[in-house]
Amino acid sequence: MVFVFLRVHSWFKRLTHRAFCTLQFSKGNPAVVKLSLSLIIVFVLVAFGCNSSIVSAQQSPLKFTDPKPQHYKLTARASKLDSRVKAHPDIGFLIDTKDGKPADIQQAAVDTRVAPQGKLVIWLMGHNAPLFDRLNSYGLHAIRVHYANKWFGIKCRENPVGEHCRGNIRLEAATGQDFSDDVDIPKPDGMMERAYHFVKWLAKENPQAGWGYFLTKDGKGLRWENVIVSGSSHGSTTASRFAKFQKVSRVVALCGPRDQLQSWQSLPSATPENRYFGFSHVLDGGWVADHYCRSWELLGMHKFGPIVNVDQIKHPYGNTRRLITDFDVGGDARRAHSSVQPGSRARKDKAGNYMHEDVWRYLYTHSVDVVGKATPLDDSCEKNQR
Numbered sequence: 001m002v003f004v005f006l007r008v009h010s011w012f013k014r015l016t017h018r019a020f021c022t023l024q025f026s027k028g029n030p031a032v033v034k035l036s037l038s039l040i041i042v043f044v045l046v047a048f049g050c051n052s053s054i055v056s057a058q059q060s061p062l063k064f065t066d067p068k069p070q071h072y073k074l075t076a077r078a079s080k081l082d083s084r085v086k087a088h089p090d091i092g093f094l095i096d097t098k099d100g101k102p103a104d105i106q107q108a109a110v111d112t113r114v115a116p117q118g119k120l121v122i123w124l125m126g127h128n129a130p131l132f133d134r135l136n137s138y139g140l141h142a143i144r145v146h147y148a149n150k151w152f153g154i155k156c157r158e159n160p161v162g163e164h165c166r167g168n169i170r171l172e173a174a175t176g177q178d179f180s181d182d183v184d185i186p187k188p189d190g191m192m193e194r195a196y197h198f199v200k201w202l203a204k205e206n207p208q209a210g211w212g213y214f215l216t217k218d219g220k221g222l223r224w225e226n227v228i229v230s231g232s233s234h235g236s237t238t239a240s241r242f243a244k245f246q247k248v249s250r251v252v253a254l255c256g257p258r259d260q261l262q263s264w265q266s267l268p269s270a271t272p273e274n275r276y277f278g279f280s281h282v283l284d285g286g287w288v289a290d291h292y293c294r295s296w297e298l299l300g301m302h303k304f305g306p307i308v309n310v311d312q313i314k315h316p317y318g319n320t321r322r323l324i325t326d327f328d329v330g331g332d333a334r335r336a337h338s339s340v341q342p343g344s345r346a347r348k349d350k351a352g353n354y355m356h357e358d359v360w361r362y363l364y365t366h367s368v369d370v371v372g373k374a375t376p377l378d379d380s381c382e383k384n385q386r
Contacts, residue, residue, distance in 0.1 A: 059118075059213075059223070066112040066208035071136060074206060078104040078146045081197040084188035091183055092150030104146040106198050110209045111136035119249055120214045121228045121364065122195055124149070125235030130342035134357075138365050140228070141211065143198055147191035148173040148183070152234055155182045160261065160386060167241055167264035174242040191242070196222050224248050228364065232256065232341050233286075236278075240299065243271040252363045253278045254340045257299075260291040260385045265298035273300035275368045279310075279323040279359060283336035287324070293381040296322050305372020315358040319372040323359060 079085045079095045085104070087095045094103040109132040110116075117139040123131070127144045135142040151173065156165040168180035176190020187193050196215075199222060203212035214223050228250040229239040236256030243251045247270040256278070259265070276299050280287045287293070296302065305320025311327055327347045329335045339345045340356070347355040 059226075062116045062118040062210050062213045064112045064116060064208065064210055069112040071111040071113065072109065072206055072209055073132075074108045074202065075105050076108075076198060076201055076205075077102055078106055078194050078198070081201050082188050082194070084186075085194070086189065088148065088183075088185065088189065091148060091154055093148040093185075093189070106144055106146050106194070107132070108141075108143040108198065108202055108206075108211075109133075109136050110141045110206075110211075111139075112209055114139045116141070116210060116213075117365070118213060119226055119228055120199070120222075121230055121252075122191070123235070124191065124229065124231035124239050125233065128232075128341060128343065131360075134342060134360055135364060138361060140364060141209070141214070143195065143202075145191050145195045145198060147194060148185050148189065149234060149238065151183060163261065163263045163386070165262075166259050167262045170238045170241040170259075170264075171245055174238055175245065191238075192222070192246075228252060230254070230364075233258070233337065237295075240265070240276065240295070243276070244269045247271050249275065250364070250368060251276045254363075255280050255284055255286060255337050256292065257295045258286050258291045260286075260289065260294060265295050269299070272368070274304050274321070274371050276301050277321050277323075277363045277366075279325070279340045279363060281329065281336035281339050282324055282326045283329055283331065283333055284340075285333050285337065287336075288333075290382045290385070293378065294383050294385065297377055297381060298383065302377060303371075303374045306375045310356065310359050315362055316366060316370075317359075317362065317372075319366070319370050321371075323363070325356065325359075327355070 085095065087093060097103050107127045114137060119140050121135050121140050121142040123142060123144045124147070132142045151169055155169055156162070165182065169183050172179040172183055172185050172190070174191045176185055176187035176193050199211055199214050200219070202209070203215060214226055215221070216223055224246055225248070227248050229243055229248050230236070230252035231239045232254040233256050236253035237258050239251055240253055240257040241264055244264060244267050251271060253276070257265070278292065278296055278301065280292050284292070293307070301321040305318050305322065307322045307324055308317045308320045310317060310323050310325050317323060325340065325347065329339055335345045339347065342354060342360070349355055
C-alpha cells in the first residue's frame, strides 16, 4: 500500500513540476497560463483521488451493530456446512463416532458487549470454554475448527522418524494441500477451508456479531492477516507450522510447539518472527527435554526478549515472547503440561481465581511491534535431538 502511494506521489511531483515550468516560461500568454493552471488542478484532483482509493482499500475498523449486545456461543457441524466434507478413518479423522454421535462439531463465540479488536482466534485443540470466555472479554472473536489431529499416534511412528514427516502432515492437515505422502487430506477437510466455511456460515447466522469482517472482499476466503492461530500441545505445534506457511496476525503456543525431531521450525517464515508467543510450565516434559526451548529459538523468538518467569516478573514481562511458570504442581508433569491454559489444572488462588489472567491477556493482545531486548542462543538448550 505504501509502495503504491509513493509511486503516485512521485508521478504527481513530476507532472506538477512540468506544469509549473510551462507556467514559468509562458511569458504571460493567457492561453498557456490557463492551460498550465488547468493541468495543475487536474493533477491535484487525480492525486487526491488515487490517495482516497488507497485509503478506502484499507479495511475499516470493525464495529458491532447489534441491537441487543450479548455473549454469543454457537456450534455447527463441519459436514453440514460443506457437503464435500468426508471422514478419514485411517487417521482417526471422523464425522461420526463409533456409537453414532457427531464428531465434527465446531464452536464459535463472541461478545458484542465488548469493543471488537478485529481479530479472529482459530483454536487448534479441544474446545476450551473458559479460554474462549477470556478471548471474548478481550474483544476477540474465537472459533474451534474440526480438523485432522488424531494422526499423531498413527503416522510418522518409525524410528528414526524423517525430519519432515510430521511437519508435512501438519501442513497438509492445516491447508488441505498435498504436502505429505503419508496422508491424503483434501482441501474441504483442511483446517483453512473448514474455518472459512464456518466463518461464512457465522456471517449469515450471526451477522450482528461482525463475522463477515474476516472474509475477503470477494467472500472466497479468510483475511488471514486478521487471524490469530493458537493451540495447546499438539495444536500449538500445528499452529506454528501453519504460520510458517501462511502469514497470520499472531501465533500463541501454549505448552508447545514440540516436534523435537523435525526441522521445519528453522524454515523461512511467512509470519514475522515477532508474532510468535509461547507459554510453558518448567515441569512439562516438553520443557524438561528441551523440546520447547529448541522450537522457540529455531522460530527466532529469542530475538525479542529473554525467557521470563511470569510468577516472578510482572506484566508486561519485558515485552518478551517466551514465558514460563514454575508454580507448584506437586511434581505432576501431566498437570504441568495443561496448566498454562484456563482449566482445572491452572494456577489459582485460595478463592479459586486464576492467577495467570494477565499472562493470557498479554499473549493474545500485546502489541506485536513492542518487543524486548534480543538475547543470544542458549547453548545449554539441545537443538540437535535426532
